[in-house]
Amino acid sequence: MSKHVFLTGPPGVGKTTLIQKVTQALKSSGIPIDGFYTEEVREGGRRTGFDVVTLSGKRGPLSRVSSDSSTSRREYRVGQYVVDLVSFEQLVLPMLRNVNHGSDAEKKICVIDEIGKMELFSQAFIQAVRQTLTGSGTVVLGTIPIPKGKPLDLVEEIRSRKDVKVFNVSKENRNSILQDILAAVDSCRK
DSSP: OOOOOEESSTTTSSHHHHHHHHHHHHHHTTOOOEEEEEEEETTTTEEEEEEETTSSOEEEEEEESOOOOOOOOOOOEEEEEEOOOOHHHHHHHHHHHHHHSSSSSSOOOEEEEETTGGGGHHHHHHHHHHHHOOSSSEEEEEEEEOOOOOOOOHHHHHHHOOEEEEOOOOTTTTOOOOOHHHHHHHHHHH
């Protein structure tokens, strides 16, 4: 019996777009939902980084293209991006802690988009995600990257959990998969 739903697929395939569509549908049915998604930041047609956007409307930087290659202070980097761990944790951790302390009268949905390399620099985030997955009152609707290079511990742990249903999003199915995801989330809430 699944308790959580995760989407996976290559970068740019439309995981976040699907998460946003599912979120809209759930919100309009009056289902309690909180969480965050990651949004590209573009300037003059090129991607300059990512923002974290919470469902309550707060926004902050997750990462930005680094202009210089000197690593002066302790920096967390993924490719050309420098991760703003402080900003990420300030936005995401209070929300995750809050979702874990709700009433269990109705299962809440917690959107975590994404559990990827940038986010996993945060040990506190890893702990909070594990707690949310093991808690009883919350259904996690999240995204994880497809395996590439060195496995990410938490990602593989989620992928192999018995209580997680994973949808593989592709260009072929991304426009027809919405109802299946909604149905899966709905059955997790039962």
